[in-house]
Amino acid sequence: xxxxxxxxxxxxxxxxxxxxxxxxxxxxxxxxxxxxxxxxxxxxxxxxxxxxxxxxxxxxxxxxxxxxxxxxxxxxxxxxxxxxxxxxxxxxxxxxxxxxxxxxxxxxxxxxxxxxxxxxxxxxxxxxxxxxxxxxxxxxxxxxxxxxxxxxxxxxxxxxxxxxxxxxxxxxxxxxxxxxxxxxxxxxxxxxxxxxxxxxxxxxxxxxxxxxxxxxxxxxxxxxxxxxxxxxxxxxxxxxxxxxxxxxxxxxxxxxxxxxxxxxxxxxxxxxxxxxxxxxxxxxxxxxxxxxxxxxxxxxxxxxxxxxxxxxxxxxxxxxxxxxxxxxxxxxxxxxxxxxxxxxxxxxxxxxxxxxxxxxxxxxxxxxxxxxxxxxxxxxxxxxxxxxxxxxxxxxxxxxxxxxxxxxxxxxxxxxxxxxxxxxxxxxxxxxxxxxxxxxxxxxxxxxxxxxxxxxxxxxxxxxxxxxxxxxxxxxxxxxxxxxxxxxxxxxxxxxxxxxxxxxxxxxxxxxxxxxxxxxxxxxxxxxxxxxxxxxxxxxxx
Ligand code: C2O
Ligand code: CU
Numbered sequence: 001x002x003x004x005x006x007x008x009x010x011x012x013x014x015x016x017x018x019x020x021x022x023x024x025x026x027x028x029x030x031x032x033x034x035x036x037x038x039x040x041x042x043x044x045x046x047x048x049x050x051x052x053x054x055x056x057x058x059x060x061x062x063x064x065x066x067x068x069x070x071x072x073x074x075x076x077x078x079x080x081x082x083x084x085x086x087x088x089x090x091x092x093x094x095x096x097x098x099x100x101x102x103x104x105x106x107x108x109x110x111x112x113x114x115x116x117x118x119x120x121x122x123x124x125x126x127x128x129x130x131x132x133x134x135x136x137x138x139x140x141x142x143x144x145x146x147x148x149x150x151x152x153x154x155x156x157x158x159x160x161x162x163x164x165x166x167x168x169x170x171x172x173x174x175x176x177x178x179x180x181x182x183x184x185x186x187x188x189x190x191x192x193x194x195x196x197x198x199x200x201x202x203x204x205x206x207x208x209x210x211x212x213x214x215x216x217x218x219x220x221x222x223x224x225x226x227x228x229x230x231x232x233x234x235x236x237x238x239x240x241x242x243x244x245x246x247x248x249x250x251x252x253x254x255x256x257x258x259x260x261x262x263x264x265x266x267x268x269x270x271x272x273x274x275x276x277x278x279x280x281x282x283x284x285x286x287x288x289x290x291x292x293x294x295x296x297x298x299x300x301x302x303x304x305x306x307x308x309x310x311x312x313x314x315x316x317x318x319x320x321x322x323x324x325x326x327x328x329x330x331x332x333x334x335x336x337x338x339x340x341x342x343x344x345x346x347x348x349x350x351x352x353x354x355x356x357x358x359x360x361x362x363x364x365x366x367x368x369x370x371x372x373x374x375x376x377x378x379x380x381x382x383x384x385x386x387x388x389x390x391x392x393x394x395x396x397x398x399x400x401x402x403x404x405x406x407x408x409x410x411x412x413x414x415x416x417x418x419x420x421x422x423x424x425x426x427x428x429x430x431x432x433x434x435x436x437x438x439x440x441x442x443x444x445x446x447x448x449x450x451x452x453x454x455x456x457x458x459x460x461x462x463x464x465x466x467x468x469x470x471x472x473x474x475x476x477x478x479x480x481x482x483x484x485x486x487x488x489x490x491x492x493x494x495x496x497x498x499x500x501x502x503x504x505x506x507x508x509x510x511x512x513x514x515x516x517x518x519x520x521x522x523x524x525x526x527x528x529x530x531x532x533x534x535x536x537x538x539x540x541x542x
Pocket of ligand 1: 061074242446503505507
């Protein structure tokens with residue numbers, strides 16, 4: 001079968017938002033970037049040309065890329081930057097995914113503007129497990145900074161602790177009516193009364209879980225992270241950075257203009273956040289005099305229950321056509337703490353963390369340090385001294401993770417480049433344990449190369465005797481990004497059947513930059529069909 005081809009030209013393009021113009025990095029001049037349309041099981045070749053002024057990488061978020069991490073994209077994990085003037089042909093291999101995913105830059109903070117939707121249609125002869133919608137619309141919830149994003153990142157790194165909050169949230173690249181100089185360009189969704197619409201909602205923002213809702217309309221969730229869910233009717237959704245949520249919208253209200261809106265859910269105590277609200281308009285076609293739209297209900301910015309109640313209500317469709325396959329007979333039990341920590345402030349700097357410290361973040365108290373040569377290359381070519389294989393499977397100390405005061409010692413993580421090696425086909429159960437070291441907050445954890453079942457979650461410390469009794473092994477949602485609740489825990493399961501080098505990280509960009517990431521190496525299986533494929537000839541060199 002013929003391969004589908006896309007060309008991505010990464011280049012600086014002037015865009016005007018919030019009354020000022022700046023150059024942003026785009027793909028093909030578009031912001032948000034182009035949508036990829038594929039059918040389940042297809043392979044796509046994307047020729048990425050870097051015509052910008054600094055290096056970049058591109059990642060296909062949620063695409064499992066069986067046996068082919070070479071095109072996965074996270075910088076220093078599976079490749080180095082595509083340098084200015086460089087080109088990299090990326091082979092994107094779709095297998096079991098069906099629904100909505102997205103692609104984004106995976107180096108520095110370039111993904112703020114370099115991102116787009118991926119729509120994966122059912123195979124020929126199969127259809128959606130819901131009535132065919134009249135139209136389908138990607139809804140990208142993003143963020144906008146007035147400053148250049150590289151400057152934002154530099155300032156962030158220089159004074160660790162300053163959250164560098166955005167100047168606006170956006171819907172399909174537009175801030176909406178409530179921001180200065182924005183109203184004429186507000187995104188409008190035109191609908192016909194009585195028709196059904198499929199909204200493919202993607203949280204492409206950098207720093208926040210978002211609440212989203214539409215005035216006067218209920219929405220019905222039918223999928224998340226390119227996997228179908230049981231229909232879930234709700235007034236609002238909570239969506240993590242990285243996550244996608246497909247919803248049906250029935251245009252069943254009196255013809256008028258209605259706002260859809262999104263704003264932050266921000267749970268870290270005392271941490272500044274962008275408290276603005278982005279809007280777009282659901283506009284009914286027809287002849288009528290529209291009334292001024294009013295804002296829909298959105299939960300309060302710190303309403304943890306509103307966030308976890310929504311996230312915890314998602315269930316796999318789990319029917320004959322879309323069965324679940326929850327792994328049992330666990331062979332590998334892991335417990336990973338996810339924490340915000342501190343480092344002493346380096347001399348000659350002002351750090352804005354608590355008591356003048358520099359903020360950091362960690363998984364099992366290891367703040368990941370990017371190697372100079374990407375982990376995949378070092379692994380494949382047996383280059384020594386790039387990474388170690390002693391990532392701890394359990395936190396180093398037994399203590400009350402979510403207590404108000406925790407030992408100072410634990411606030412200082414280790415700066416290491418350690419990976420966790422998994423045998424092929426090992427059956428992994430992983431408990432993420434949130435902590436209250438410097439501040440408790442939610443962490444949307446994302447795993448490359450896999451989707452995982454979310455079998456349980458709760459607040460406080462994970463109890464290994466009691467909590468597993470409540471696991472859902474019947475219809476847990478299949479996701480690639482899951483928000484670990486503030487001062488709580490979440491358990492996921494997956495079968496390590498995709499050999500390669502796979503990054504796992506918090507999808508809140510500042511936490512990732514601070515080191516809340518780690519790498520799995522999944523070993524080859526016994527026969528060639530279950531082993532890593534060879535690299536392409538044009539891997540960007542380190
Ligand atoms: Cu959305 Cu590591 O990526
Ligand atoms: Cu985080």
